[in-house]
Ligand SMILES: Nc1ncnc2c1ncn2[C@@H]1O[C@H](COP(=O)(O)OP(=O)(O)OP(=O)(O)O)[C@@H](O)[C@H]1O
């Protein structure tokens with residue numbers, strides 16, 4: 001979907017009052033097809049190391065699935081990508097994840113700007129209960145200061161259509177967001193996340209609370225969204241990872257064990273631990 | 284499973300004793316019934332006591348503004364007015380302060396200092412009313428008289444609210460004292476409400492790129508607004524019935540004045556002050572009727588507060604899944 005209006009400049013310029021080096025020298029982009037370039041990234045919660053020297057390149061406009069047993073650091077990794085982890089107490093990191101060659105953790109970069117570029121959808125749907133369906137979708141745009149009514153209306157329809165929800169809600173856009181079913185609420189949250197046209201969409205087990213039909217809808221949606229967005233999805237469901245993703249990363253105990261094309265991971269994994277996990281022998 | 288048949292056989296041989304269950308249920312019912320009965324009894328006694336005055340003055344009692352025991356002429360309006368005005372002042376001051384404190388305690392303060400701060404707030408609730416009254420008489424009132432009131436009169440004196448002579452003891456002083464006294468309840472109820480806002484709501488806002496303040500506005504305050512309103516109404520219930528401290532600083536004069544600097548009187552204060560000197564039956568009866576008015580208003584306000592807080596707990600903000 002070619003979109004002429006960019007709400008946030010792709011690379012937010014350093015705030016003029018921010019301390020730190022002026023105009024950092026950017027390394028050349030590591031290949032136009034790489035969105036996230038992450039090298040030796042570690043993360044600690046107080047003394048507990050949750051991620052251990054993760055090195056991974058996440059491709060642009062592809063779906064990358066993160067799999068692994070519970071507690072292996074999938075959510076932690078995902079949240080580190082848009083700096084949501086900074087909300088947890090006692091977090092410390094080492095390494096510099098780069099998006100399009102730009103260090104997301106550079107001192108002059110405002111985490112709120114990072115999160116505007118990298119949208120996130122959570123395991124449990126969380127629409128704002130005091131807002132209507134329309135207000136929920138447009139909330140991010142309003143935060144960005146968009147007041148232009150025609151644009152808002154256009155975005156509302158576009159985002160709901162992309163989230164495959166338009167036909168179900170178009171006649172009652174002013175009902176509360178929480179009046180929808182669980183699956184609809186989750187798609188509403190996806191619409192809310194894509195309404196601001198982020199560069200990347202992070203999905204943390206988006207279907208774990210949904211029934212098979214709603215899950216199928218969300219998976220179809222992920223297929224659609226892939227044309228415009230880089231998507232990273234955490235899932236516990238092997239079939240889902242196999243169905244929706246192009247690349248799959250297997251995490252275990254905070255380490256990236258194996259990362260390859262999804263087909264390879266499921267058909268012909270190089271690592272015996274990966275093999276054991278995808279064939280259901282542990283985890 | 285050879286041992287299996289033996290186990291179920293043992294159970295019916297010792298039938299559960301039913302009387303503890305039954306007697307407990309009756310005791311609990313009795314306890315609950317006592318409270319209901321007590322409320323009705325109080326209401327009934329007040330009404331009986333007030334009967335004479337109700338018969339004589341009728342509805343006029345509520346809006347008649349003379350209180351003259353010598354002429355046996357009684358009207359409740361100055362006291363209703365004083366109670367309402369001081370309560371409104373108290374709410375206007377205590378709600379922003381209490382909600383602000385609660386926000387600070389749940390959303391902003393560093394984790395290490397949250398617990399100590401909460402304790403300080405709870406301590407405020409433990410200070411006896413009369414201590415606030417003493418502090419009001421000896422510290423607050425002189426300070427208001429010499430500083431704040433003078434300043435208000437100078438800069439806002441064009442408003443009728445801030446005109447007239449300054450005595451210190453006044454409706455405004457009463458409102459301020461009551462504000463301090465209802466601050467702890469408003470703060471701690473608001474804090475509970477804010478703490479009940481799911482973290483997922485905050486994260487939803489953060490993930491859209493909201494700043495800290497935007498998260499508070501979008502995800503926290505709007506989610507909690509009904510509960511906070513309930514907290515305010517609960518505070519109002521307290522403010523209406525507050526007696527001791529306000530009696531010491533309001534000036535105890537049965538007047539209706541537009542000026543907040545003027546002395547006033549409240550329902551609770553006049554009852555406490557004049558019961559011992561009520562020599563005639565009509566005088567006593569009028570005091571009883573004041574009590575009845577106060578009881579009805581307070582109960583109504585509390586019921587509203589409870590309903591608001593309850594509907595919140597019962598999923599009033601919408602289903603989650
Ligand atoms: N806020 C936190 N504070 C302290 N430790 C945490 C925090 N969040 C996660 N952890 C720890 O970090 C590790 C990784 O957690 P994470 O939530 O990333 O796992 P996960 O792979 O997403 O698991 P699941 O599949 O169950 O969602 C776990 O050991 C967890 O206990």
Ligand SMILES: [Mg+2]
Pocket residue numbers: 074075076204
């Ligand atoms: Mg997780």
